[in-house]
Amino acid sequence: MPTGVHIRDVREQLFDAADRVLLRGGPSALTSRAVTDEAGCAKGVLHRHFADFDAFLADFVLDRVNRMDSQAAALRESAGTGTVADNLADALTAVFGSVAVAVVALLAFRDELRARLRRTWPAGVPVLTEAATMIASYLTAERDLGRIATDADVDTLAPTLIGAGHMLFADRTGTPPEAAAVRRMVTTVLAGVVRGPQ
Template identity: 45%
Template sequence: MSPRGVAMPDVRERMFAAAERVLAREGPGALTSRAITTEAGCAKGVLHAHFAGLDEFVADLVLDRFAETARAAGELAERAGAGTVAGNLRDVALALLDSAGPTIAGLAMTRPAASLRLRRALESGAPGFSAVQESITRYLDAEQRLGRVAPGTDTAAVALAAVGTTHHLLMTGRPGGADPREQVRGLIAMLASAAGASGAASGDLPAGE
């Protein structure tokens, strides 16, 4: 427990990580301000010192994880020519799916104030699905110039299909339901094959990866 009055470095990330552990272990019903601060080893009032309440906390957690994925996707074009197109696309799509996870995203959608804050932030330009989609398009364009994606492939449409489907799975998935990761792997294999991408065979997508 942090002593009163002693600043903790990266306290927001500490509480975000604590919330993810509580959700994974006990589910959405257990996520309270006290559960988060207890898990994080913080004083009870720390969460409310940084957030207006639990709704703002949940929305900001989702936005933070989306931003991390958008930053990683922004580096995707640098991987053009390395690995396989299918593998590179799979990594980004799974990272987006895992960025908030169906449990966290579902929690945000069931809390109207959190959902509204999240939607407004994304509409105002916060990094999210659109940023990832644009990065995937740039990556595919680079691979197309290298000859690893077939000429004439609509790279923007491929990116939209990858991100749009992942978005759908993220927002509609529920704990205990079908594994969305397997669905994403299948989607990426199909898209890479349709794009005539090198390394698009199903053997490039082992189920355990």
């Protein structure tokens, strides 16, 4: 792209480009050159908006975490409708069908990025921690409605579902798991706590 051409929403354009590079090539493919080439802009554009590439990646990860807010709200609103297993299977498929699995690999791949994120995100893996919070909030709402047992430990069930979901979706190069496999995993994890039809 010629110098001097204004790019609208440059951060979003760069973040979307990073999504595509990360999903296509994995963390080793994610370089500043790959992102700017994918975004169709000069490499200097990224460095005008971010101190360095790890600063860009940290903002990218946090932006992807913040995008989960609308998904979390929709999941909470689904409490009391459909089945608990279907609601959770759909939510987990949405989380892991997005860039989340690739972000986890990115965090494992880049030491400096992890260190930088620790300054603002002291524990856990940002995308997975936020997803676990989303699931726990939903399970709490279902517990309040009496659709899961009153003694259900939502703070253990939520990360268990995230961990098991991550294992199902971890191979980003393979075929995603079938919906029935995701639902079976959810039903197994929640066995004994769901009240009514599953």
